[in-house]
Amino acid sequence: MAVLLRNRRIVSDGWQSLEPRRWLQVGEDGLVPDFPAAADLIITPRLWALRREDLLERSGRLGLRLEPEDDPGAFAAELGHFALLAVNFPKFGDGRGFSIARLLRERYGYQGELRALGQVTRDHLFFMDSCGFDSFALRECEDPEEALSGFGDFSEAYQACVARPQPLFRRRLRA
Amino acid sequence: MYVYDEIDQRLVEERVAQFRCQTRRFLGGKLSEEEFKALRLRNGLYIQKFAPMLRIAIPYGMLSARQLRKLADIARRYDRGYGHFTTRQDLQLNWPKLEDVPDILAELATVEMHAIQTSGNSFRNVSTDHFAGVAPDEFVNPLVWCEIVRQWATLHPEFSYLPRKFKIAVSGSAADRAASGVHDIGLHALRAADGEIGFRVLVGGGLGRTPMVGIAIREFLPWRHLLTYLEAILRVYNLYGRRDNLNKARIKMLVKERGPEKFRDEVEAEWAHLKDGPSTLIIEELERIALRFTRPSYEQAPEIELAKSGPIASWVQRNVHAHRIPGYAAVTLSLKKTGVPPGDVTADQMDSIADLAERYSFGELRVTHEQNLVFADVRKAELAALWGELRALGFATPNVGLLTNIICCPGGDFCSLANAKSIPVAEAIQRRFDDLDYLYDIGELDLNISGCMNGCGHHHVGHIGILGVDKNGAEWYQIQIGGNQMPAALGKVIGPSFARVEVPDVIERLIECYLDERESEVERFIDVVQRIGIEPFKERVYGGTPQEPAHRKRRLAIA
Known part of the structure; x- marks a missing residue:
C-alpha cells in the first residue's frame, strides 16, 4: 500500500484510484463492470459524469481527482459526495493546484481531505499546506521521513491563506 | 530605508536554511539538475557561461551604506571583487561558487538582504522611481506601497509557481521614472480630489520577445483594495496563463489573447469574491510600515545658486x-x-x-x-x-540622460541566453561620442542595448535600441528607434541588422539625421522621430549618398 503524509504524519493510503477507461468499457454481456462495493475509490470527473448513480449506490467512500485545467467551481454543488478531493501537480513548476486548493477551501467550503498528488516534493509542502492541502501523495523518490521537515521550512507567512486566514498584518495588530 | 522587524528577519534566515538544505541535497545527488534549477532560480542563482551568477535583491533599489559594505565584502571574499547593477535595481555577482552560495545568503541576511525571487517563475523585485520620496513632482511617496507589495509578494503560498516571471513597478509621480508601462503590473499611485490615495492599475506590459505596453484596467483603485485586487489579477493569471510555451507565458499574452476587456471582466469577477476580505489593507499597517522607514533628518539648509559655468x-x-x-x-x-x-x-x-x-x-x-x-x-x-x-x-561623468548613459545588459560576455555581446558595443559607442560638447549638442537621448530578445537592456524603450541577434552563429545587431519610457512607446526596427564594427557608424548617421532635421535645440531625438517618422532615418542609414552633414559645421563652430 502506498505511503502518504496526512496531517503531517506518515500513513498508508487506503484509497484506490480508478482509471476511467476500464470502468466505461462495455463487456460481452453488454454491461459496464460493477464497482467494488465497499472500497474507497478515487474517480475522475468523466467517470463521475457518466456513472454517477452506480457510484453513489455503493457503501464505500468517493474521492474525485482534479487536473490543473479542471474548474473546481463546476463541482461546487456536489462536493458533499466526496470524502476526498485530489489535485494533480503534473509538473514540478505547475502552480495551478495552489489556486484550486484555495478556491475549494475558501470559496466552495470544502472540508474533507484535500490531497496533492503528482510531482509533490518536500519543497512544495509548506506552500501546499498553507493553501489548504492536508494530505500529500509524495512522488516516488521522496523519503517521507525527510519530507516531513518541509512543513517547517518557514514559521510565518505575510499573506492570508487557508492555514492562516488572517494576513500577518492583521495578526500583528491583534498580538 | 525599511528596517526589518523580527519576523522579516526570521523569514530571511529560514530561507537561507532552506536553500542550504536544497544545495546539500543537490550536491549529494538527491535532487536532479532540473529540480535544483527550479529551486536555485528562486534564490537568484543561475548557471552561466563560465560560472554561476547570483542576483541579489535590492528591494525597490534602496540600499544602506552598511549593506553596500557587506556587498563589497562578499564580492571580495566570494567573487572577483566586483558586482554589476542591473535594470531591475538588483546586484549581480558573476563568479561565485555554487557551494558557497548558502554562506553568501547567510552573510546577506546579517544586513537584512537576500536573493529571494530574483529569478524564476515568481514575483521579482518590486521596482520604483529612484527619486521616490524626494522628487518635487511626486503625488504620492511610493516607498511604503513598495514595501507592502514586497511583503505580499514574498514567498506567496499560492503564487510561487507562476507560468512565468512577474514584475511589478510602483510609481508616484507624473514622470514615470519606474517605467511602469512595461511591467506585468504597473501601479500609478494617485490622489483623488478628497486626498484619498489610490492606484491606476496597468496590466500586461513587458519587454522581451513580444514587447507590449500595459493597459489600464482600473483608473482608480482605492488603497485599501490594493492587495485583494492584485490577488485577483494573479489568480486569473495563475489559473489561465499559458504553461505550454515559455514564450507565451507572460501575463501580457493572456491579456492579448483574452482581449483587455474580457481580461478585466475576469479579474473583476474574481475580485468580487476577494474584495473586503481579510487581505484588505488597514491604516494601522500603513502607519506601521511607514514608521519602520528611516527618514532623513533634514536641516535648514541654505538654498544656494548652483554653478552655471566652469x-x-x-x-x-x-x-x-x-x-x-x-x-x-x-x-x-x-x-x-x-x-x-x-x-x-x-x-x-x-x-x-x-x-x-x-x-x-x-x-x-x-x-x-x-x-x-x-x-x-x-x-x-x-x-x-x-x-x-x-x-x-570616476563617478562624476556628466552624462545622465545623454547618449553615453547607455543601459546595457551583461550580454554574451557573461550570459548564456545572449545571442551577442553588448558591453563592447556600448564601449565602442561611448568612444565614438566621447566629445562632451558634441554629446551636449545632441541632447537628451536614451540608448539601450540588449544582447538578446529577452530585453534585459530595455532596448525596446530606448530612443535608440540595439538588439543582439544571431544569424547563422554570427553576432549581428538590429537597430530600432522611437522607443520611449514615459509615455511608454516601443521602438521600430529600421531595417536589416549590422555587424558589430558598423554599429557606431550607424548610430552616428542616425544622430546626423536628427541634427539636420531638428527644428530647434529643444527638440530631442525622440521628438524628431515622432514628428517625421523613421523613414528619413532609414534613408540616411541604408540609402543614398552620404551628404555633408550640417552638424559637422556646428561642431567646428563649437570647437
Whole structure:
C-alpha cells in the first residue's frame, strides 16, 4: 500500500484510484463492470459524469481527482459526495493546484481531505499546506521521513491563506 | 530605508536554511539538475557561461551604506571583487561558487538582504522611481506601497509557481521614472480630489520577445483594495496563463489573447469574491510600515545658486536633480564612464561609495533601473565637495540622460541566453561620442542595448535600441528607434541588422539625421522621430549618398 503524509504524519493510503477507461468499457454481456462495493475509490470527473448513480449506490467512500485545467467551481454543488478531493501537480513548476486548493477551501467550503498528488516534493509542502492541502501523495523518490521537515521550512507567512486566514498584518495588530 | 522587524528577519534566515538544505541535497545527488534549477532560480542563482551568477535583491533599489559594505565584502571574499547593477535595481555577482552560495545568503541576511525571487517563475523585485520620496513632482511617496507589495509578494503560498516571471513597478509621480508601462503590473499611485490615495492599475506590459505596453484596467483603485485586487489579477493569471510555451507565458499574452476587456471582466469577477476580505489593507499597517522607514533628518539648509559655468557646471546640469526640500538636491553617480561596463562597480569603489553616502546623504543610496546610483539627499552647499570626491572615483561623468548613459545588459560576455555581446558595443559607442560638447549638442537621448530578445537592456524603450541577434552563429545587431519610457512607446526596427564594427557608424548617421532635421535645440531625438517618422532615418542609414552633414559645421563652430 502506498505511503502518504496526512496531517503531517506518515500513513498508508487506503484509497484506490480508478482509471476511467476500464470502468466505461462495455463487456460481452453488454454491461459496464460493477464497482467494488465497499472500497474507497478515487474517480475522475468523466467517470463521475457518466456513472454517477452506480457510484453513489455503493457503501464505500468517493474521492474525485482534479487536473490543473479542471474548474473546481463546476463541482461546487456536489462536493458533499466526496470524502476526498485530489489535485494533480503534473509538473514540478505547475502552480495551478495552489489556486484550486484555495478556491475549494475558501470559496466552495470544502472540508474533507484535500490531497496533492503528482510531482509533490518536500519543497512544495509548506506552500501546499498553507493553501489548504492536508494530505500529500509524495512522488516516488521522496523519503517521507525527510519530507516531513518541509512543513517547517518557514514559521510565518505575510499573506492570508487557508492555514492562516488572517494576513500577518492583521495578526500583528491583534498580538 | 525599511528596517526589518523580527519576523522579516526570521523569514530571511529560514530561507537561507532552506536553500542550504536544497544545495546539500543537490550536491549529494538527491535532487536532479532540473529540480535544483527550479529551486536555485528562486534564490537568484543561475548557471552561466563560465560560472554561476547570483542576483541579489535590492528591494525597490534602496540600499544602506552598511549593506553596500557587506556587498563589497562578499564580492571580495566570494567573487572577483566586483558586482554589476542591473535594470531591475538588483546586484549581480558573476563568479561565485555554487557551494558557497548558502554562506553568501547567510552573510546577506546579517544586513537584512537576500536573493529571494530574483529569478524564476515568481514575483521579482518590486521596482520604483529612484527619486521616490524626494522628487518635487511626486503625488504620492511610493516607498511604503513598495514595501507592502514586497511583503505580499514574498514567498506567496499560492503564487510561487507562476507560468512565468512577474514584475511589478510602483510609481508616484507624473514622470514615470519606474517605467511602469512595461511591467506585468504597473501601479500609478494617485490622489483623488478628497486626498484619498489610490492606484491606476496597468496590466500586461513587458519587454522581451513580444514587447507590449500595459493597459489600464482600473483608473482608480482605492488603497485599501490594493492587495485583494492584485490577488485577483494573479489568480486569473495563475489559473489561465499559458504553461505550454515559455514564450507565451507572460501575463501580457493572456491579456492579448483574452482581449483587455474580457481580461478585466475576469479579474473583476474574481475580485468580487476577494474584495473586503481579510487581505484588505488597514491604516494601522500603513502607519506601521511607514514608521519602520528611516527618514532623513533634514536641516535648514541654505538654498544656494548652483554653478552655471566652469567644469562643475555640466555635472550640475546632468547629474544633479531637484529635491522637494529646499537646500537639498539628489545626485546621480554615473556608472557609465567610457571603458567600464555599464553598471559595474568594484568592491573598493563600493566601500568608497558607502563612505560618501554616510558623509553626504544620510548613509543611504538608491540603484536606478538605468544602472546608476543615486544619493537622494545631498545638501546643495556640499555639492561641490561631493563632485570633487566623485570625480576622483570616476563617478562624476556628466552624462545622465545623454547618449553615453547607455543601459546595457551583461550580454554574451557573461550570459548564456545572449545571442551577442553588448558591453563592447556600448564601449565602442561611448568612444565614438566621447566629445562632451558634441554629446551636449545632441541632447537628451536614451540608448539601450540588449544582447538578446529577452530585453534585459530595455532596448525596446530606448530612443535608440540595439538588439543582439544571431544569424547563422554570427553576432549581428538590429537597430530600432522611437522607443520611449514615459509615455511608454516601443521602438521600430529600421531595417536589416549590422555587424558589430558598423554599429557606431550607424548610430552616428542616425544622430546626423536628427541634427539636420531638428527644428530647434529643444527638440530631442525622440521628438524628431515622432514628428517625421523613421523613414528619413532609414534613408540616411541604408540609402543614398552620404551628404555633408550640417552638424559637422556646428561642431567646428563649437570647437
